[in-house]
Amino acid sequence: MNSFMDKLGEKIMPLANWLGQNRYLTVLRDAFMLSFPLTMFGSIVVVFNNLPFFSDDLKGTLGNLFGNGQNATMSIMTVFVTFGIGYYLSKSYDVEGIFGGAVSFASFLILTPFFMSTESGETVSGVLSLDRLGAKGMFIGMFAAFVAAEIYCRITKRGWQIKMPDGVPPAVTKSFAALIPAVLTLTVFLFINAAVTGFFNTNLHDVVYELIQKPLTGLGSSLPATLIALFFVQFLWFFGLHGQIIVNSVMDPIWNTLMLDNLEAYQSGKELPHIITKPFMETFTVGLGGSGMTLAVVLIMAFFLKKKQYRDVGRLALAPGIFNVNEPVIFGLPIVLNASIFIPWLLAPLVVTTFNYLVMAAGIVPAPTGVSVPWTVPIIASGVLATNSWLGGLLQIIDFLIVGVIWYPFLKIMDKQVDVDI
Template sequence: MNSFMDKLSEKIMPLANWLGQNRYLTVLRDAFMLSFPLTMFGSIVVVINNLPFFSDDLKGNLGNLFGNGQNATMSIMSVFVTFGIGYYLSKSYDVEGIFGGAVSFASFLILTPFFITLESGETISGVLSLDRLGAKGMFIGMIAAFLAAEIYCRITKRGWQIKMPDGVPPAVTKSFAALIPAVCTLTIFLFINAAVTGFFNTNLHDVIYEVIQQPLTGLGSSLPATLIALFFVQFLWFFGLHGQIIVNSVMDPIWNTLMLDNLEAYQAGKELPHIITKPFMETFTVGLGGSGMTLAVVLIMAFFLKKKQYKDVGRLALAPGLFNVNEPVIFGLPIVLNASILIPWVLAPIVVTTINYLVMAAGIVPPPTGVSVPWTVPIIASGVLATNSWLGGLLQVIDFIIVALIWFPFLKIMDKQADVNI
């Protein structure tokens, strides 16, 4: 068994390390984290404005008074992500990040239609639609930001800059140094937009949305794709690699887009289009004790196992586990490279996620509304906040029991084996 694990580790580790250290995936992760405080604020506003015991009239009045808290944050997430991509990618090339971010954002806006078409067919020009800056514009925003930042950095690295004499204030020097790379980059995007608009009478937003974003989000919202992603999270953690960061760097753009779709539908009073979203993954997987849903494992170790070493690890990991921080149990049990508990470690999240999906698909429990709940919010509270229903908290309790039932026999066997080894 150990020989098999060693060989498997040799095959998996290089790929996992490449994913974890890849420049573009790292930049994408950091760009989404840039928007995290803002989306948290927007989520709090949405939760307060739509508490389940409020009347529809009160919700409407609160929306009119405080709705901009959401409009200026979650609804325009593509703005922050595009700026973040430009900023962090430029920094990774040792180029001034603030100008890279500004150029990437401006390039995205150049490709964005400055008009909206009403249901009556009337076109209003000189305005930006919120959906272009939110869910619908997410993928074109990421593509434009990466391309713009790459072009800007390559031109900068070639030395095509206006150099100012000594004594000129640094802010002025940096602005002039960025002038030629910025003009060249923005000119390229201006011609791209002109070509698409002039020759094809459309815009890249709609092209990317139809050709790339819709198929990808459709795939990412499916149960099979979600279970595959979860499997790799657990499998990479087993080898001591942070599976959550590695897998999420690939899946987050899809899950966040699905989240924004749900939020828009929820705000409009429409049926929620997706079950799998970022809040679903955070609340009903990580929200049960961290990666692998280990809160139940910690409680079993602390109060139901006999060996002192396991009891101590369980009690030590209990407090952080309540806030979904589970490194103490992952490395203290340990879960890493512990073949005797590989089965429950991989199986429990897959079983629970499947049950959650089916329960929500059947309409028994409402899916997450699109409100972003911090992953550190304890069990039950996070479920209620994510779904705006007490049924979300109840489902987490049921999940907790299922995880405990899956893990319990394996932990008891491990406990007995410790006695034999002694």
């Protein structure tokens, strides 16, 4: 078994390392992290405005008073992501990041229609629709930001800049240095938008949304795709690679878009369109003790195993485990390259996620509303906050017990074989 795992690790390591170090995936991850504090603030506002014991009239009043807390953060997440992509990609090329971010954001806006249709069918010009800056514009925003930053950086690297004499203030020097690359980059996007609008009488937002974003989000919201993503998270962690970072760098754009769709529906009082969202993945997988849902594992080790080494690891890992930090048990048990617990490590998240999906699909427990709950929020509290229902917390307790049942026999076998080289 160990020999097979070693050979498998040798095959998978190069690909995993490439994914983990890929420039564009790293930039995308960092760009989403740029928006993290803002989405947290927006989520707190949404939770407060929609507490379950508030009356509908009170919720409406709070929405009028404090609704901009969400509108200015979560609802325009694409704004922060596009700027972040331009900033971090430019920095990765050793180009001034602030101008790269501004050019990327402006390029996205050039492709964005400045009009919207009302419910009565009337077209209002000179306005930006909120959904274009949120869920519906996410993929075109990422596309525009990456392309714009690449063009901007390549032109800058060629030295096509206006160089100011010594003694000119640095801010002025940098602005003039960015002038030619910025103008040329924005010109490219202006012609792209003109071509799409003039020849096809549409806009690139709608084209990308219909041809790329809707199919991808439809795939990402399915149970099979989610289980595949979870499988790779667990599989990579088994070899000591941070599976969460590697897989999420690919899946986060899809899961975040689904989250914004749910939030928009929730705010409008409509039925939630998705079960699988970013909060679902955070709350009902990571929220049970970290990657692999190891809070139950830690408690079993701390209080039900006989060997001191396991009890010590369990008790040391308990406090961070409550806040979903589980590196102490991953490397202390260890889980990494430990063939004797490969099966429960891989199996438990897949079983629990399938169970949660089916329970929510049946309407027994409400799906996450789209509120972004920090992954460090402890079990039960995170479930309640994510679903705006005590049933979310109850579901996490049931998940906890399922994980414990799956892991217990394997841990007991390890407890008896502690002196065996595993």
